[in-house]
Amino acid sequence: MLFFDGFKTFLQSLLTENAKELVYWREALNASLYNSGKLIINQLPELELIIGPQPDVPLLDSSVSQNRFRKVFIEFINTFSNPKHPLVLFLDDIQWADIESIQLIDSYFNDQTHKNLLLIAAYRDNELEEKSVLEKYITKSKK
Secondary structure: OHHHHHHHHHHHHHOOOOHHHHHHHHHHHHHHHOOOHHHHHOOOOHHHHHHOOOOOOOOOOHHHHHHHHHHHHHHHHHHHOEOOEOEEEEEOOHHHOOHHHHHHHHHHHHOOOOOOEEEEEOOOHHHOOOOOOOHHHOOOOOO
16 A cells, blocks of 8 residues: 555664664554554554564454554554654655555544644646546646
8 A cells, every 4th residue: 555655664764763762662652552553563564573563453344444444543643743743744656546545544634633744645647547536635726
């Protein structure tokens, strides 16, 4: 998923921090993920190097599972984005984003708990398909 590429790079850079910083992030992440870290680790294996092995999560039906994942991922992002440490994420070539990434971004910004994330997304309008999943998010000025 495109949305995870930025977080993969971010987690890799976090792994270069000193031991004290890693302990801080381990504690913060474990507190915010409520033993659901395995959901994020499945998408971002680097996270396990920070928070350690996580217990398996119960299997749920598809729609409930998607909602749970979105809620846990929102908590994951919120851990890194706070007033003292705002987060800026840049996504390039978002015209090639998969539907799951777009829905995850949409869920994040429709959630009332987000506050300190700036998402910058770039796309090539000449490569945007007519019925793209981005269509409802793009506003074009009329000349």
